[in-house]
Amino acid sequence: MPPLRPPVEPPNATRLPHRSAEEAAGEQTGAGGPPRTAATRDPERTRRAILDAAAAEFSANGFGGASVNAVAERAGINKRMLYHYFGNKEDLFLVVLEEAYADIRNAERALSLGNLEPVEAMRRLVLFTWRYYLEKPSFVSLLNTENLYKAAHLRRSQNIRALHSPLVDTLEELLRRGAGQGTFRSGVDPVQLYISIAGLGFFYLSNVHTLSTIFGRDLQSKQALAERGEQIVEVILGYLRPPAAPQQAAPDTAVPDTKD
Amino acid sequence: MPPLRPPVEPPNATRLPHRSAEEAAGEQTGAGGPPRTAATRDPERTRRAILDAAAAEFSANGFGGASVNAVAERAGINKRMLYHYFGNKEDLFLVVLEEAYADIRNAERALSLGNLEPVEAMRRLVLFTWRYYLEKPSFVSLLNTENLYKAAHLRRSQNIRALHSPLVDTLEELLRRGAGQGTFRSGVDPVQLYISIAGLGFFYLSNVHTLSTIFGRDLQSKQALAERGEQIVEVILGYLRPPAAPQQAAPDTAVPDTKD
DNA sequence: CAATCAAATAACCAGGTGGTTACTTAGCCG
DNA sequence: CGGCTAAGTAACCACCTGGTTATTTGATTG
Numbered sequence: 001m002p003p004l005r006p007p008v009e010p011p012n013a014t015r016l017p018h019r020s021a022e023e024a025a026g027e028q029t030g031a032g033g034p035p036r037t038a039a040t041r042d043p044e045r046t047r048r049a050i051l052d053a054a055a056a057e058f059s060a061n062g063f064g065g066a067s068v069n070a071v072a073e074r075a076g077i078n079k080r081m082l083y084h085y086f087g088n089k090e091d092l093f094l095v096v097l098e099e100a101y102a103d104i105r106n107a108e109r110a111l112s113l114g115n116l117e118p119v120e121a122m123r124r125l126v127l128f129t130w131r132y133y134l135e136k137p138s139f140v141s142l143l144n145t146e147n148l149y150k151a152a153h154l155r156r157s158q159n160i161r162a163l164h165s166p167l168v169d170t171l172e173e174l175l176r177r178g179a180g181q182g183t184f185r186s187g188v189d190p191v192q193l194y195i196s197i198a199g200l201g202f203f204y205l206s207n208v209h210t211l212s213t214i215f216g217r218d219l220q221s222k223q224a225l226a227e228r229g230e231q232i233v234e235v236i237l238g239y240l241r242p243p244a245a246p247q248q249a250a251p252d253t254a255v256p257d258t259k260d
Numbered sequence: 261m262p263p264l265r266p267p268v269e270p271p272n273a274t275r276l277p278h279r280s281a282e283e284a285a286g287e288q289t290g291a292g293g294p295p296r297t298a299a300t301r302d303p304e305r306t307r308r309a310i311l312d313a314a315a316a317e318f319s320a321n322g323f324g325g326a327s328v329n330a331v332a333e334r335a336g337i338n339k340r341m342l343y344h345y346f347g348n349k350e351d352l353f354l355v356v357l358e359e360a361y362a363d364i365r366n367a368e369r370a371l372s373l374g375n376l377e378p379v380e381a382m383r384r385l386v387l388f389t390w391r392y393y394l395e396k397p398s399f400v401s402l403l404n405t406e407n408l409y410k411a412a413h414l415r416r417s418q419n420i421r422a423l424h425s426p427l428v429d430t431l432e433e434l435l436r437r438g439a440g441q442g443t444f445r446s447g448v449d450p451v452q453l454y455i456s457i458a459g460l461g462f463f464y465l466s467n468v469h470t471l472s473t474i475f476g477r478d479l480q481s482k483q484a485l486a487e488r489g490e491q492i493v494e495v496i497l498g499y500l501r502p503p504a505a506p507q508q509a510a511p512d513t514a515v516p517d518t519k520d
Numbered sequence: 521c522a523a524t525c526a527a528a529t530a531a532c533c534a535g536g537t538g539g540t541t542a543c544t545t546a547g548c549c550g
Numbered sequence: 551c552g553g554c555t556a557a558g559t560a561a562c563c564a565c566c567t568g569g570t571t572a573t574t575t576g577a578t579t580g
Contacts, residue, residue, distance in 0.1 A: 041527055041576060062408055065324025068568060078529050080570085089568065101474070143470055144404045148322055151469035164474040185498075191475050192491050199463030204455055207462075209411035210403055214361070214424040215451050231452050238445075239498035301546060301557050328538060338559055340540085349538065 047085050049075040055096045059138035062145045063093055094153040097146055098160065100139050104132055105163050113170055118178035119237065125171075126236050130201040130229045140206050167194065178240070185242045193236075200232040307345050309335040315356045319398035322405045323353055354413040357406055358420065360399050364392055365423050373430055378438035379497065385431075386496050390461040390489050400466050427454065438500070445502045453496075460492040 053074035057066045068089050072079035086092040111128055113121040133140050146154055154160060171190035178184030204211070204219070212219045219228075313334035317326045328349050332339035346352040371388055373381040393400050406414055414420060431450035438444030464471070464479070472479045479488075 043527070046527080062322050062324050062405075064322050064326075065408075067566080069566080078527095079568090080530090081528065083569070084527075141408065143467060144408070145322075147467050147469050148325075148401065148404070151473045154470055154473050157473075160474055161476045168475065189487075189491075191477065192488070195464055195471060195488075196460055196491070196495055199459045199461075200456055201459075202467075203459030203463045206466075207403060207407050209407050210414055211455060213411045213414050213417075214420055215428065216421045217451065227449075228452070228455075231449075231456070235456055235495065235499045238501070239495045241498070241501070241504075244501075244504075303557070306557080327536080329536080338557095339538090340560090341558065343539070344557075 043085075046075075046077055046081060049077060050082055050085060050092070051096060051099065054092050055100070055138055055142070058093055058096055058145060059141035062141075063089075063149060068092075090153060093146075094157060097142055097154055098157055100136075100142055101160065101163060104136075104139065105167060107132060108167060113174060118174055118181065119183055121174055122178070122184075122237065122240065123233055125174075126197050126233050127229060129197055130232055133201050133205050134225065137205065140202060143202075144206060182242060184240045188240070196239075197232070197236055200235060201228070204228055303345075306335075306337055306341060309337060310342055310345060310352070311356060311359065314352050315360070315398055315402070318353055318356055318405060319401035322401075323349075323409060328352075350413060353406075354417060357402055357414055358417055360396075360402055361420065361423060364396075364399065365427060367392060368427060373434060378434055378441065379443055381434055382438070382444075382497065382500065383493055385434075386457050386493050387489060389457055390492055393461050393465050394485065397465065400462060403462075404466060442502060444500045448500070456499075457492070457496055460495060461488070464488055 050071065054066075054071045057071045057074055061067075061070075066089075068082060069079060071092075072082050075082075082092065086095060108125075108128065111124055113125055116124065168190050171194055175184060175188050175190055175193070179186040179188075208219050218224060310331065314326075314331045317331045317334060321327075321330075326349075328342060329339060331352075332342050335342075342352065346355060368385075368388065371384055373385055376384065428450050431454055435444060435448050435450055435453070439446040439448075468479050478484060
């Protein structure tokens with residue numbers, strides 16, 4: 001009896017043919033004898049195919065539920081190659097995780113929040129974070145899986161911490177600027193704030209299936225998702241408004257505009 | 261080679277001896293022949309032992325990573341009994357989930373928020389939610405696992421939805437009271453708000469291992485946890501403050517609540 | 521053009537998987 | 551007390567698991 005696995009909706013197009021259409025075009029591929037081995041060797045493409053397949057498999061089934069056999073099949077490669085390139089299941093998972101983190105932090109940096117007006121910068125960061133999770137559900141799932149294992153893999157990573165300090169620095173500077181001009185309350189911890197920004201979206205998406213079920217309401221509809229994005233912005237900016245009794249208003253630009 | 265499993269810290273005391281101390285006391289247990297079968301039959305205790313063991317196993321390893329052999333071992337019962345009482349792995353998981361939900365909703369109801377002043381009631385709900393997750397990490401883990409499977413088990417549950425409507429009703433009434441007396445902004449959707457309250461704590465705890473790693477900061481210390489609790493209260497109550505320019509203050513109680 | 525080494529393959533391994541078959545035994549009820 | 555059912559046990563099953571062994575083959579390089 002096959003082990004239960006989470007549902008896979010589309011016949012997932014992640015399994016790449018080992019050869020591109022271009023390359024195969026110049027030869028008689030179909031009619032001839034059975035091509036036992038791939039005609040061309042391409043370590044880079046093989047590596048990429050394994051990583052993509054692994055990301056899909058791990059995020060779909062969790063670490064424990066994922067099967068290296070299935071990864072190899074998805075990638076269209078021999079299982080032995082997976083061990084050749086990545087050593088074992090755990091090391092493969094770590095590489096997938098590291099890539100996922102690098103991707104989001106790079107996209108974040110591209111926002112160039114330092115050049116924007118604080119409220120606008122914050123709004124963009126919040127919406128970016130929400131939309132990133134929305135567009136990359138595999139990222140959400142991978143993090144959940146890794147936390148089930150108490151970050152055992154990630155903790156072995158070398159450069160993970162350096163990857164994240166720029167984010168904290170940016171946020172810190174943003175909060176300082178906002179507080180200086182009186183549009184943000186002061187004394188906000190950037191790490192706590194980031195966890196709030198992330199959590200308001202992450203939890204919604206990560207738990208959308210149970211939440212939809214218990215509240216009897218489709219939380220994945222286009223409208224519901226758009227509403228949630230707005231909601232998160234409102235919560236964060238609403239929280240960041242300075243308290244009614246102004247702590248220390250800056251003499252010049254200190255108009256407490258609660259725009260939006 | 262044994263399959264990788266998430267770490268288990270203490271030699272988990274969840275495995276109950278099949279017989280209570282009282283019962284065993286009245287007999288010569290130790291010296292005699294090898295007691296092949298339990299001297300007493302107790303379906304209720306067996307059922308309970310299986311459920312407790314299953315909750316521990318599922319939350320520690322996820323659904324896919326959990327092993328029914330391990331559940332039986334933890335519970336100190338023969339695996340066949342597990343199938344006798346619960347049918348199969350999936351049905352067992354569903355019962356565990358239903359129990360977990362019933363527990364939190366019952367505890368919530370016991371708060372009697374209807375009798376409290378709105379701001380105080382909200383503060384208590386927020387802190388209760390945070391502390392519940394904190395004290396029952398297995399609940400957090402179970403929900404994550406169930407969402408990996410797109411709530412396939414929970415969706416088959418009959419009475420799950422009825423279990424949650426009182427929560428929404430309570431929150432709705434709370435928001436109406438608060439808006440009526442001008443301490444909360446109006447037009448807040450109770451479901452969105454609850455997801456925010458839950459998410460601010462759930463995400464922190466669910467992802468505490470990766471977050472601690474990437475930010476290089478122990479987010480599980482007593483102090484950090486206390487700070488987070490305060491933070492969540494601040495974010496929610498900060499958000500709920502009415503906007504600076506009062507929208508339309510109701511002279512009496514006739515607040516045009518745009519509920520939903 | 522032979523040597524070399526990485527890329528790739530197929531077949532295999534011990535042990536774990538969810539689930540079952542065949543059986544024994546305790547306790548209740550007529 | 552006899553019989554029946556539910557509680558309980560041990561051994562087993564086919565299949566899947568992560569990982570390996572032994573081998574072939576493509577491409578580069580001296």
